[in-house]
Amino acid sequence: MGNIFLKVRVFTFFCIVIFTINKVTAAEQSFIQNYEQGFWSAKETSFFCSLEQTFDSYAKLEIVSVPAEPQKLVFNWLLSDKKITDIQIFSRKADWQSSRVSPPQLNFFSADINNNTVVFDADVSTLLRVIKQGGWLDSVIGFGDEQVRLTFTNTNSNLAIDQYQHCLTELSPLSWQQARDYEIYFETGKRIVEKTADLAFLKDLVRYISLDTKVTKVMIDGHTDNVGSPLANRLLSKERADDIASRLVEFGLPKNMLEVRAHGQRYPVVENSKVGRESNRRVLIRLFRDTTK
Template identity: 40%
Template structure:
């Protein structure tokens, strides 16, 4: 798409927008940030009518992203940059301006990783965002109204977000020192995060807790030790609010090693595995 055709397209798609050559400035009356949220996703977005949307998005276990998504494919999305600029009512830039180049490109969408957090902070201070779309010298100036309130709501969503994603939570390993059956204090934060995830994900129907040992000792002693380790982890989860009825506890002794120990106390085998089972849709 040429600069001229891009400008004509914007003019036709955005009645009332200020379009000069290849410059689009979002009208202030349309500069509204909307929050879409649930325990596993926070998105602060602004629609640019006829063009697409700009959004800040965060998921558990993923970095914060600033996304620019156009409603239709655009050839200029090859090297896109963004920077903060002072709003028209500001006498000076609230924070020193820096230009960032998008790290991820996919079809008609680009994502900024390094820029997302500093630009979110500058947005909260009243700055606008300016996107430069490739070598075609096409620009989008994204104005903002009541951005501080919008960012506060977004940060509130982030504070309530699950500390883990499904990929992180579905398989958890708790490791034990040789002969030990108590959960180490350093591993408690991981169990706390898992318990919090379980409070938020209503699709979990069962939690499998499997105790294991290395191959040092007799089979009977290892079976008892693996049972004690599994019971310990289950007790910790129940203390953290997980329903006991969801837990299925199994003791395997040294029958299923992750690594062949061959008579050695292999730490990888001294573990309790926690696996989450979801309901099928």
Template identity: 35%
Template sequence: MMTSLSGLWLTLALLAASPQYTPAMDQSQWQISGDQFQCQMQQNLGAMGTLAFSKKPARAIEMQLTLHAAHLELQDVQGQVVSAGWQPEQMAPAVQFSPTFINAKVARFIEQVPLVMQQLQQGYWLQLMLDMPGQEVTLTVPNLKSSQALAEFQSCIDGLLPLSWAQAREFQLFYPINKRQPSADDAAYLKTLALYIQQDKAVKKVLIDGYTDDMGSSIANRVMSEERADEVASHLIEFGVNKNKLEIRAHGNRYPAATGDQTESHNRRVLIRLIRTQS
């Protein structure tokens, strides 16, 4: 606790004395963490805060500056790529970036982040101009011995799930009249979904509900809805999903999603829902 407080006091004293701040070089290292749901590459900026790159399934890489010092608040942030401390300043490429989201403690960057990552791979550093109440501070973020960290970060990204949970948790397939087989596009998605189900160990059950329009008899519609659901289940099993996780239910023309002649196509459907529990 005393070490943390002394670090904070030192940071505030440095900012009061000079608008320039660079973390201690011996502590400026990228730390990699993550799993199949999120990857992160983070650097501790001393008592001032952290800078982190993160990637989630089916989302772009984000960069986030987080201030930890209680007395510091962000009003605006502008960033740029700069040369390393030992390089001539004119060597730095003209890469600038602004936050997509900002509040008093957090600035999040998205648009230019892939380009920023490319420059980190080339050994360049980052510089953030922090506009805070009553002062402007230039924060320099060293980028030392980053090759291995960047390789580990990319390796983590390569192992991310192919879909986010929001994308995977529920999906509907729609059918032309009297068709039972999924379309080519739907079959391709089922292959991706199967990969997600296999890798996300928290998925304990997959509900597959078949529905039809009301153009046939109740018995015929129930049979059709079951055949469509069975076909979806067969695809998932073929793509590697454990059949014991699947629960197939046929509803025929009950529970319409829409009514009216022009919306019957919305009722010819199979709904897939993933049931996920925390282990």
């Protein structure tokens, strides 16, 4: 009797396992992008570069680059009837490619979903190589106990990749957050900008201004610590501000965009202690925008 009971339990267990496997298998739906639609397209501006492919009305996969940030892979689920719980994206060779072809391997996974959008911060250089070599991308999107597999095909994408990579070379070196205000600090008694990093920033700033047509004015404010007389400090702050203004003009900034002011020791940001004076010997550069443009 015991053996019969044991056999029944074993049989029931295997039935449950088989049923579960079938249920999981049946829960995944697979769709392959039509070859005619399997193209990547590039978008180019001075402040935004993207390489994207849209899968019908289901999803969009996009490589995005903006100033001062690493490139990102962004997946958008376009239907609002379901919420994503997790997603995996990995490379595969195209169906038409030889079995000897082995595209670069990549595998992105995330369960960090925001409004059915997933942002991957991983290095996307491998992804660009996959696309350039004709590889496809599988995305397995989880919806709790359901899954949808979308295969992004790839047709004649070399031109789009070239456009995207060209956009990267022309992208602004600075974001607005970086460009809108910047301080350069000076050693005691120094009047000239000498640090390589500061000079590089000024060059980048001029390039940024040439790209951002909303910028109408560059304000330069010179400051000093309280070492010396007020009159001498006023003159010193003017010389520092004038040096930065001349550097900007040298790098290509129109003179009529500049406004230079000298404040001497009147507006310290911290107390003029031995340590605090370093923070007060400064020139502040600020950009102003016409937001109506």
